[in-house]
Amino acid sequence: MAILQYIGRRLLMLIPVLLGISLAAFLLGRIAPGDPVDDALFRIGIEFPTEEDRAAMRTKLGLDKPLPVQYLDWLGDALHGGLGRSYTGNQDIAQELMRRLPITLKVSLAALAVAVVFGVGGGVLMVACRGTWLDTVLKALSTLLLSVPGFWLALFLITVFAEWLHLLPTSGLDRGILSLILPAVALSAANIGSTSRVTRGNILAQMGEQYIVVANAKGISQRAVMLGHAFRNSLVPIITLVGNYFGEILGGSTIIENIFAIPGLGSYVVSAIQNRDYPVIQGYVLVTGTTFVLITLAIDLLYILVNPKIRVQGGEA
Amino acid sequence: MKKRALSLLLSAACALSLVLSACGGDAAAPEASSSAPAGTETPAAAVDQTREIVFAASRDQCPGEQDAYYASMSLGVWEPLITKDESNQPAPALATSWEHNEDATVWTFHLREGVTFSNGTPFNADIVLANFDRMKKGPFESSFYGLNIDTIYPGLLSWEKTDDYTVVLTFESGQPLLDYTMVNYGSAIFEPSCFAEDGTFNGFPIGTGPYVVTENVLGQYCVIERNDNYWGTPGIAQTFRFKVIPDAETRYTALRAGEVQGLCDLGAISPSQAAEIADDPAYNVSVGESGITHFLNVNGGAFPFNDVRMREGLSLLIDRQTIIDSFYNGYGIPAGGFLSYTSAFYEEQPVTYDPERGMELIREVVGDQPVELRFLLPTVDANRYPYQEEAEYIQALLENNEGTNITVNIQLMDWGPCKEEMEAGNYSLCLKIQGLPSANPFSLFKGFLYSEGSTNITYGLGYHNDHVDELIDEAAACLDAGRLAEIYTELQEISAVDFPNIPVLYSQEVVASSSQITGYQATVYGLTGFTQVCWAE
Numbered sequence: 001m002a003i004l005q006y007i008g009r010r011l012l013m014l015i016p017v018l019l020g021i022s023l024a025a026f027l028l029g030r031i032a033p034g035d036p037v038d039d040a041l042f043r044i045g046i047e048f049p050t051e052e053d054r055a056a057m058r059t060k061l062g063l064d065k066p067l068p069v070q071y072l073d074w075l076g077d078a079l080h081g082g083l084g085r086s087y088t089g090n091q092d093i094a095q096e097l098m099r100r101l102p103i104t105l106k107v108s109l110a111a112l113a114v115a116v117v118f119g120v121g122g123g124v125l126m127v128a129c130r131g132t133w134l135d136t137v138l139k140a141l142s143t144l145l146l147s148v149p150g151f152w153l154a155l156f157l158i159t160v161f162a163e164w165l166h167l168l169p170t171s172g173l174d175r176g177i178l179s180l181i182l183p184a185v186a187l188s189a190a191n192i193g194s195t196s197r198v199t200r201g202n203i204l205a206q207m208g209e210q211y212i213v214v215a216n217a218k219g220i221s222q223r224a225v226m227l228g229h230a231f232r233n234s235l236v237p238i239i240t241l242v243g244n245y246f247g248e249i250l251g252g253s254t255i256i257e258n259i260f261a262i263p264g265l266g267s268y269v270v271s272a273i274q275n276r277d278y279p280v281i282q283g284y285v286l287v288t289g290t291t292f293v294l295i296t297l298a299i300d301l302l303y304i305l306v307n308p309k310i311r312v313q314g315g316e317a
Numbered sequence: 318m319k320k321r322a323l324s325l326l327l328s329a330a331c332a333l334s335l336v337l338s339a340c341g342g343d344a345a346a347p348e349a350s351s352s353a354p355a356g357t358e359t360p361a362a363a364v365d366q367t368r369e370i371v372f373a374a375s376r377d378q379c380p381g382e383q384d385a386y387y388a389s390m391s392l393g394v395w396e397p398l399i400t401k402d403e404s405n406q407p408a409p410a411l412a413t414s415w416e417h418n419e420d421a422t423v424w425t426f427h428l429r430e431g432v433t434f435s436n437g438t439p440f441n442a443d444i445v446l447a448n449f450d451r452m453k454k455g456p457f458e459s460s461f462y463g464l465n466i467d468t469i470y471p472g473l474l475s476w477e478k479t480d481d482y483t484v485v486l487t488f489e490s491g492q493p494l495l496d497y498t499m500v501n502y503g504s505a506i507f508e509p510s511c512f513a514e515d516g517t518f519n520g521f522p523i524g525t526g527p528y529v530v531t532e533n534v535l536g537q538y539c540v541i542e543r544n545d546n547y548w549g550t551p552g553i554a555q556t557f558r559f560k561v562i563p564d565a566e567t568r569y570t571a572l573r574a575g576e577v578q579g580l581c582d583l584g585a586i587s588p589s590q591a592a593e594i595a596d597d598p599a600y601n602v603s604v605g606e607s608g609i610t611h612f613l614n615v616n617g618g619a620f621p622f623n624d625v626r627m628r629e630g631l632s633l634l635i636d637r638q639t640i641i642d643s644f645y646n647g648y649g650i651p652a653g654g655f656l657s658y659t660s661a662f663y664e665e666q667p668v669t670y671d672p673e674r675g676m677e678l679i680r681e682v683v684g685d686q687p688v689e690l691r692f693l694l695p696t697v698d699a700n701r702y703p704y705q706e707e708a709e710y711i712q713a714l715l716e717n718n719e720g721t722n723i724t725v726n727i728q729l730m731d732w733g734p735c736k737e738e739m740e741a742g743n744y745s746l747c748l749k750i751q752g753l754p755s756a757n758p759f760s761l762f763k764g765f766l767y768s769e770g771s772t773n774i775t776y777g778l779g780y781h782n783d784h785v786d787e788l789i790d791e792a793a794a795c796l797d798a799g800r801l802a803e804i805y806t807e808l809q810e811i812s813a814v815d816f817p818n819i820p821v822l823y824s825q826e827v828v829a830s831s832s833q834i835t836g837y838q839a840t841v842y843g844l845t846g847f848t849q850v851c852w853a854e
Contacts, residue, residue: 170574261564
């Protein structure tokens with residue numbers, strides 16, 4: 001019961017959070033230099049507009065209204081499930097975002113899985129081989145992965161695995177799971193590096209605790225001590241880290257989706273920013289914000305599963 | 318323990334490699350063989366042409382139901398009433414001939430007989446009238462050219478048929494160059510049943526062209542198939558797939574990896590990439606005309622570019638051929654005039670490189686006083702063209718002018734804020750491309766050269782010439798096509814000495830394809846499109 005109350009309270013907290021980020025997105029869009037009116041006129045065949053053309057388009061787009069009215073109009077529509085139509089292409093934004101969200105989630109979750117498997121696995125392997133050349137190599141590799149920019153790594157991976165080895169496709173999503181491998185690796189590279197280092201550090205810290213000494217004294221094998229006790233107790237900070245990665249991965253997907261020609265939310269918002277397509281940018285912020293908050297909630301619930309000592313008390317974890 | 322961990326790691330790596338190899342076969346494996354369509358007499362007639370040919374482009378070639386044309390004209394799905402010939406003059410397509418009355422207020426079009434749409438509907442005057450009915454519901458957005466009846470057919474009063482193959486358009490005022498504005502996208506014709514109530518499309522477009530759209534996934538790819546009932550010479554290849562790959566590097570790698578057989582559309586391949594494969598027999602690089610001109614826009618409203626000697630001096634200082642050879646790998650033509658060489662009204666203007674005279678003129682204007690110039694580069698263009706290198710070259714020319722004290726600060730900026738800075742006069746120089754919005758260049762001249770011209774104001778060019786204003790006013794009311802051509806020639810001559818902005822180079826369209834296919838040439842939206850493209854092996 002307490003856990004349901006907790007989930008309910010967290011979901012209610014979504015409302016002020018989303019209001020805050022939608023307002024911030026709205027204001028940032030309007031404050032940023034640039035005007036969507038000329039672009040909108042260009043797309044309907046008016047390349048050299050008069051002031052009258054501009055004024056008419058401004059009215060059509062609703063940009064002649066005071067800023068608070070524009071925001072409240074948008075919010076009213078959003079509360080009724082509508083996010084308006086895009087300035088570019090006249091698309092139903094809600095439909096377009098919902099069409100693209102699963103694509104971005106698929107790529108992001110694949111990247112998260114890669115980060116967890118290789119990051120945590122790498123960290124455990126480093127501890128298991130502590131002090132050997134493999135530990136040194138893996139530490140150097142994790143530093144390298146942390147330092148390499150994602151877009152550069154993406155181009156490097158495409159050149160090696162698509163152009164030279166012909167093993168994986170350069171772009172698109174038409175080759176099933178094979179299409180996901182390179183974007184997922186490029187998106188998660190830095191996270192693999194940091195997760196493996198954090199995992200290594202946490203396990204080593206746990207290995208110095210008194211209960212480990214007791215476990216060793218009982219004659220439990222080194223592997224069982226490490227995986228059964230030290231590793232499990234080091235998971236909570238790693239889960240927190242992985243939860244935070246999701247936001248980074250969602251943000252990073254804007255560039256990676258463009259490089260790998262993935263028609264997800266990232267490529268949509270990049271083009272919207274270039275065209276000052278305000279309704280699309282606001283819709284994107286709303287959808288990704290909601291997704292991120294829900295993922296964070298799921299991560300919080302995971303704590304309870306991983307560590308029974310964490311209990312929901314009065315609705316707080 | 319350590320050995321086991323290492324051997325596990327290596328085994329996993331080998332297994333992953335094997336799995337990837339097994340799954341990594343060519344997705345576009347050849348299908349069952351069949352020959353080219355009967356009657357196709359091409360060198361490729363004996364080659365299986367049913368295999369899909371894949372092209373990659375930076376944008377959707379079928380932007381879909383909300384786009385005014387649904388598909389790019391290059392795909393050959395639809396055809397216009399009027400196209401253009403090799404000298405860029407209006408040429409017959411679905412209209413075989415046309416004429417107008419003395420004051421150009423009534424235009425009569427004679428339509429091609431025996432043409433059918435891909436669904437079997439015959440093409441006739443009723444179809445053309447229905448297309449005008451649809452256009453009147455606009456304007457319609459497009460990622461190619463916006464469809465706006467008020468700019469293509471200004472003051473159109475009525476559209477009627479006099480028989481099944483003759484259509485008459487009546488205008489409020491004379492439109493002596495109507496056939497130029499109607500070229501290609503200006504007179505696209507579709508079978509009316511593919512229009513929704515609001516004039517957008519209710520599904521795939523139905524045209525009279527040699528190909529039909531059979532599949533379209535927005536943002537990913539579209540597929541076109543040969544229209545075997547095409548009224549003209551049919552295409553050779555059975556199927557084309559056009560993938561969207563926005564990133565230029567990825568697109569190029571897809572060609573090198575054999576995933577696609579060609580790169581098409583604007584910015585298909587960068588000049589440096591094209592130079593890399595130009596001598597490789599595995600690829601074909603084709604260079605064609607482009608309507609794009611690269612201009613060095615100047616703030617003519619403020620010192621020092623408010624002095625025509627400064628603008629001329631800078632123009633004389635620039636070695637355009639060096640820019641083309643060094644930064645564009647030779648793909649470009651030195652520009653001397655305001656109007657693109659692809660315009661039917663183009664008059665060649667001299668391209669003069671005289672650095673001594675250029676330095677002298679600049680010294681006359683600025684003397685030895687310290688002058689700071691702000692050189693803006695819009696990111697949208699700097700990402701596609703070597704603008705940073707070009708700007709640094711111009712910076713070096715200006716800063717190393719003996720006897721002057723000029724400093725040039727280069728700033729990369731998003732196009733939105735860049736335009737705001739230009740309009741506010743907070744800049745000195747800005748590199749920017751300009752295309753040809755219509756075959757009739759009137760709006761281009763008016764936008765840039767007229768004192769109240771929209772681009773003259775928004776780009777902060779500060780250009781003013783009373784005689785130019787008079788010429789543009791005269792052109793706006795002129796009903797004589799011959800006199801209009803004279804005015805356009807004079808405007809080009811004036812701009813070549815007044816330098817409202819400085820033309821640097823005329824772009825060239827560069828495309829590339831694998832030598833597995835043949836017949837792919839760079840063209841500026843022509844009717845041939847992909848009909849000649851086919852497998853070579």
